[in-house]
Amino acid sequence: MNISKRSSNIKTSPVRKLIPYQEQAIKAGKKVYHFNIGQPDLPTPPEFFEFIANSEERTLKYAHSKGNLGLRQAMSKFYKENFNLDYTDEEILITAGGSEALLFVLTAIFDAGDEILISEPYYANYNSFFEMLQIKVNAFSAKAEDGFHLPPKEEILAKLTPNTKAILLTNPGNPTGTVYTEEELKIIGDIAKENNIYVISDEVYRLLSYDNRIATSMGSFPEYEENTVIIESISKTYSACGARIGAVVSKNKTFMKEVYKLCQSRLSVSSLDMIGAEGLYNTLKKDYFDQNRAIYEKRRDVIYSGLLNIDGVKVVKPEGAFYVMVTLPVDDSEKFAIWLLEHFDYEGETVMLTPAQGFYKTPDAGKKQVRISYCIEEDKIKKALTILEKGLKEYNNL
Structure with a gap:
């Protein structure tokens, strides 16, 4: 049966491309910290x-x-x-x-x-x-x-x-x-x-x-x-x-x-x-937005300061939303993100990242970058950063 070129030309979302690897990691008993998707974790207002x-x-x-x-x-x-x-x-x-x-x-x-x-x-x-x-x-x-x-x-x-x-x-x-x-x-x-x-x-x-x-x-x-x-x-x-x-x-x-x-x-x-x-x-009203903004801003500060302390990582302080673009000391961010899910854990836990190549039109741009979403609590951000740091060290020693 025929499939249109219009449909077949659409590429898999880079935000969701690694989901099969995440599912396998969970089946293998790993806990996965989700740095990959912009799903707000704050409660929907009653x-x-x-x-x-x-x-x-x-x-x-x-x-x-x-x-x-x-x-x-x-x-x-x-x-x-x-x-x-x-x-x-x-x-x-x-x-x-x-x-x-x-x-x-x-x-x-x-x-x-x-x-x-x-x-x-x-x-x-x-x-x-x-x-x-x-x-x-x-x-x-x-x-x-x-x-x-x-x-x-x-x-x-x-x-x-x-x-x-x-x-x-x-x-x-x-x-x-x-x-x-x-x-x-x-x-x-x-x-x-x-x-x-x-x-x-x-x-x-x-x-x-x-x-x-x-x-x-x-x-x-x-x-x-x-x-x-x-x-x-x-x-x-x-x-x-x-x-x-x-x-x-x-x-x-x-x-x-x-x-x-x-x-x-x-x-x-x-x-x-x-x-x-x-x-x-x-x-x-305003109080609701101010409260939510303060929560995300605090998370922004935690993740930014934590990333600055990881050797080889380059990061620009984000000014809004709940994302940060990060340059990692790796050869290929997609390869590294898959490796974290397939082959790495620290005390039974790992991290899911979004490789940045899919956010660029220019070929090979963003090859060492990832997008991180900080839609998770501060303690989880800190744990995930520890896992990321240890993962980088092990990956670069392979």
Whole structure:
């Protein structure tokens, strides 16, 4: 039976590529510390479940393709109160997670063969959508020694072609943890406006930025509002990855009309999840976000200081999200990550890492790097770092 090239060209997610090795390690009796995946471990707020339990829904009908009005109004209020962003409920479309939001945004902008401009390293799962929609990727490099901040404007422009239809940013960054400055965002906004292209701003980690700063939204600049599209999600903000509630947010009416067609084509997202999400947006205020941010910031400090103390390891202090890009003293980070699961343990325990090659468009880039997620408790971070240090020593003595 035939399989489409469109499907077969999609590569396995590098975040999940090592799962078979992890499963074998667990079968062998090893305890595995998960440095590999950005699954928040903080409890989903009880308000999510309470709003669902107290709803008057008795028949789960199709919801509005735009998303429940109450949820869109709650998000509009949330944007105003927390970020001073003025988006009406008509400028918000609810999607099945940030992933569907991005898929719909890309589908509305790109034809096969069009090009997207992106800073590498970037979130590897974007590639699945690029392959699916036959979008060509042009990447400009952000360097570790610069904290993975954007290169000069001329380096970005050098990657721009007549076929470029949009620039995609993740702010705060996955996998880097970088938080872009207002000046950097204005550079991107100026490029987009001058060349009549879109800026797709993936802001799902916006409330997880550290050192007494809040990540600036691309929506903060009225001069770029026709160019700007924001990807939103409750997954990271509220520790609700399984709820699958995201959104497309934009003031560009023509663009939003096209995305709405795609929303209609899949009818609606989960009614119960939208009810729960509305409860989160309506009830949880600044104290909740401050508390969660403090927990992740403390973990960030623990993992950063611990990595600095391991011989040969190079690391840049992340500014947001819950990821850190690390350069290891190894020949090949994927080979090392597999070895940790297959052949190494310390007192019956090992560590699962995400090799960084999959976060780059440039061949062989990131070959000695890994992305580490610190979505685990501080004591587990410390244990995992001890295992990583001992693993590096043994691996390099082979």
